[in-house]
Amino acid sequence: MTHEADPNDSIDSIVVECDLAEPPTQVWKALTDPELLSAWLMPNDIRPHIGARFTFQADADVGGGIIECEVLAAEPPSLLRYSWRSDDSDRDSRDRTLDSVVTFVLTETADGGTHLRFVHDGFPIGAMQPVAQLAEATPTVIDLEVERTRRRTSPTMATGGLRWAA
């Protein structure tokens, strides 16, 4: 794999960075054309305009159901950001959702390719410094849980561990 864990990678964000041979305009198309996007991510009806709402039909590995999105930033061919809200369709209440944000930043490289920086963040845990400290103070319980998670999801977990459990 060519991605590297970001040094800022932590419990409150997921970062994937890589260099692509194709130019930003082509990568932009793969991020914003519904058919191309579904070929590498999930079935969707994306429209890359600020305020546009669209959905993904989520795969089982992220819990299934529907993921509701709203475009927060669209600056072709360099910046795409949308909200990422897993709808908990098992429950009746509309507000039982898992809110977060995904961002794609495309930068043209010297050889005409693209540097892609992907970030998934905005989890409610982001503002919770005291909790991170607590986790350090009680490592056994949290470590066990993380270890179980790691085993279930390996090997790609190696691209960025849950640092505050260390």
Add this chain to the structure above:
Amino acid sequence: MYRMIEADVFRALADPTRRAVYERLAGREMSVSELTAGFAISQPAISQHLAALRGAGLVRERRQGRHAYYRIDPNGLAPLVRWIARYRAFWPKRIDKLKQVLKGMEP
């Protein structure tokens, strides 16, 4: 089944006041009145937030006589950690697939 628990944790922590209550309890165990002293809202309101946090498995209650004390449950954040871990595995795989799709595209 995990998704419901995860959703409860997210929802409980999405409210800024509830998150502040949770963060205060991360420091040490407190009674409702101790906890209320640090906030500009009423004791019943604090109790409601505590009930929501307990419902999501984030806070535990300990009864001693007429008094109740609250502290955070260190396992409470596990569903959130699990949710994030799932996506931490998901995205690198999908970015690899993006590379394949790019190679197959007409420039």
